[in-house]
Amino acid sequence: MEPLGAGDPIRLGPYRILGVLGAGGMGKVYFGRDNTGRTAAVKVLLPELAHDPHLAQRFLREAHTAQAVTSGGVARVLDARIDGDDSRPWIATEFLSGPTLDDAVRAYGPFGADGVRALAASLAATLSDIHAAGLVHRDLKPPNIVLTATGPRVIDFGIARPEHGMTLTTTGQVPVTPGYGAPEQVLGQRVGPAADVFSLGAVLAYAATGRRTFDGTHVAAVQYEVVHGEPRLDDVPAELRHLISPCLAKDPAHRPTPEQIAGAFAPPQGADRIWRTGPLAKDIARRGAEAARQATLVGREPGSGPSRRRLLRASLAAGAVVAAGGGAGAWWLLREEPRTPVESGLASGAKLLPRSTAQSGKAPKPLWGPLPVAAKPVDGLVPAPLSLRDVVVFAAKDGGLAAHFTRDGKEKWRLPDVTPAAGLHPLTEQLFAAAGTSGALRVHDASTAKLQWELPDADVGRFLTMDDENLYAVTRGGQLLAVDLTMQSIRWTKPLPTYAVRGAGPRAAVAGVTLVLFGDDGAVRAFSTIRGLDMWTIEGQGKSGSAIAPAVVKRKDSNGTSYTVFLGGRTLKALKFPGGNEVWKAGPPQNGTDSWGAPLVHGDTVIATNGTTLAAYDLDGRQLPLNGRAARGPLPATPLVRQGEALWAVEADGRGVSAYSTTDGARLWTWSAESRGPWGMSGAGNRVFLVNDGKLTAMPTVG
Known part of the structure; x- marks a missing residue:
């Protein structure tokens, strides 16, 4: 907004x-x-x-x-x-x-057969109601279907007309979305309810595969395919293909009615759980x-x-x-000229591997990569890749940033005048913050790389975290920086001890109006987010040279809203805010190691590496059964990544990454790019993105 x-x-x-x-x-x-x-x-x-x-x-x-x-x-x-x-x-x-159907498919992947059946039955019933009112919708497509808690809702009657009305509104204008409008609409002929049935078939094929059934490099090519080509249904599950295909018949008379579609696609009980x-x-x-x-x-x-x-x-x-x-x-955006087809590289969630594959102990093949496109480590550091929208953004081999499509790993754009060492920070589902070579704070669109706004005098050295008002960073001069995202201006700065900001540190999180900062010196400091005032310091929480990212949980009870901050280091510690009082701790770490890893919170569970094991606790400090063993010695204090039903961790010797079961902590597999050294790791869309030794890889995970 x-x-x-x-x-x-x-x-x-x-x-x-x-x-x-x-x-x-x-x-x-x-x-x-x-x-x-x-x-x-x-x-x-x-x-x-x-x-x-x-x-x-x-x-x-x-x-x-x-x-x-x-x-x-x-x-x-x-x-x-x-x-x-x-x-x-x-x-x-x-x-x-709720998200539109196209946003949902991109974020969570194609629907399963039962989900497509539920979608088809609901949309067919709605079309039947629309046609019963004597109307033809004329623009049924994924962006015009909103998924709500009660099911799909059809929207935008901007070009709906009575049955048999002409499609053309002005000379040469065909207000129909390429790939979804029926052949008779493309040709400017009179249309009836069967045109909506054709659109429904194209929508269901998209929901089942994540791809358009008619596509091309430009609008005219797509429209030609609609009129003369055959729909591409090879990726549609066989049990659905024979149901969708009749909807896409060139002759309107050969298409089924919405009532027939609702009967043919009758879903099993509970199939609508996909949106429930x-x-x-x-x-x-x-x-x-x-x-x-x-x-x-x-x-x-x-x-x-x-x-x-x-x-x-x-x-x-x-x-x-x-x-x-x-x-x-x-x-509700008023209609413009038809848009060009969506690029073929847009993301959809990768399919989760079956448990049988995971239980084999053999690492799966990458979805794509390793690609020799990433930057080598600088001072032993590898910035974590960032996945937003349809791309994964990372430090590029030749300097600056690059973005590759999450689906197939192909390059989409480059930004040469950005400093990757500052890290990348997501601001919304589409925008991210980066640092220019001069230290300027820059906000870009992840999908297009377009610069949205810039703060030249921010002097950003490394991004930390953000809240509803500010983006926090450490400047190149060692100051703690708060940028007011509303006014796009510096809100306050605060000097930090030199030993707290050296190396890869610090790491930070926000708990209400408190910024909790874990320094490279092992000390944890708390600052007011309003003015940057010092609040308290915990010395010796971590070892020197290892800043560990805190994790925060917001909780509500009869007493109001509170926040719990979880800290790794020499103990695994939980602090309650406001106040910062310690509520429980576990430790010291086992097996002679001197540091708990960065905690990861999923639902009501806190997970962290403890020596050579993974340990789990509920939010109140009660230990839960999770007994995963590392493949090669202690896991380092590198943040865990959770995707699907697997926890991913970098092995201590840097020779690979391992996936662990979230159920019992058992190691599922270890994958190696046959290289050593630091790793950058992140997860999104049922994919885990890895950067190591100048290579970028996308791995599948288990469901």
Whole structure:
């Protein structure tokens, strides 16, 4: 969400306008909240177009068209009218909390057969309702399907028309998304409900494979394939292929009806669990909670002052409210010219390996790599790669940063004037912070590398962590730095002891209004996030020359909100904030080693390396059974990575990485690139990305 600018309305009808969700070729979409607390996506025609009576009528016709459909499978129109000082027409719809289908497939991978069946049955029922109202949607596609806790919702009736209406709106314009519009739409012929069935077939093929069934290098090539080519269904599971194929028939008369599709795809009981349980359901719940929180934070009446969290979220493009609303920001964008096909390298989650493979003890083959494209270690350090959107970003062999597609490892872009040694820090699901060669703080779009904004005088030496207001770093001159992300300015700086910032350190985490910093000298220091004031210091928590990343858990109970910070080092320690009081500790480490590793928190479990073993505790300090043994001696204090049902750790001698079962800690396998030295490691999308000895590798993990 972006902040309101000059000319943006403050209120439209009952809705107080809180921010901008996006803009299209004809208008803007705002995030609104009425006096009852109900949120809405409010679409407004651009001022320069509002005076055209034909456009205004067409704009409002979209609302009336959507209101004609009473199905629970579409987004409800809440209100539509001409209002405001400039008499611009606006439409308000319910704010859907959930990702669009294309975002969900990219984030979590293609749906299984049962999930596709559930999706097909639900969408077919919705199409049946749309057609029963005498309408044809005409633009069914993954971005126009929002996955909510109650199932898929079809959105955007911007080009919906009565049955048998012409597709062409102006000479030569075909408002249809390449690869999803039916052949008769592409050719500008009259269309009926069968056109939506063709689109549904293309949508289901995408959900089952993560790829378009019609694709090409440009729009004309895709449209030619739709009209003359055969759909690519080889990757569709065999049990679904014969059901999807009839939907994609060139002749509309040969396509099944939505009712026939719903019957043919009848899913087994519980098949809808894909949006009720698991990672997708958690994503939907998180987005809903964040949307509600944002509405509460920014819903203060004028005079109470703006919420800093609101301003921060607004300043970060593609930030939390857009994420919370899922497709709400996207689908209410007024239509523009059809977009070019999605690049073939876009990410989707890798398939998890079956447990039988893991139990064999043999390391799997990489998904791709090792590729000799990464930088060699500098001063014994390898920056961890960062995966965002469709790419993994890393320190490049020839200097600067490079990004390769997560799907196949092919290069996408390069940024030569960036210093990788400062590390990379994600700001949103799309943006990351990097340091320029002069120390400037730079914020880039991960998918395109486009510079979003820059703070030239930040003098960034190494990024640490962030919270809802600030990004924290250590400057090249040894200062602790807080950058206000709302104002894109330095908020405060604080001198640090030289011995705390040497080497690879420090590491940090935020607990409420406290920044907890683990220095390279082994001391842990606490600072106020508001002004950077010193609060307390724990000397000797770690050994000199080894800063260990803290982990934080936010907890709520009858006494309010508290934070627990977990520290590795000479003991595994839990501190409660506010206050920083010790609540439990375990240690010293076993087997003659002198350091617990960096703790990793997953759900209600804290996991850390303890000598040659993995140890697990619940959040209150009770030890849990987890008895993994390292392959070659003690595991170092390198952060663990969890993907799927495996924990990944770098072996102490630097000769490989091992995967351990999250169930009992048993070592599943050890994989080596036949090299020694430091490793950089991160995980995303059921992949583990490794950088070692100048090579970049993507590994699968186990489910």
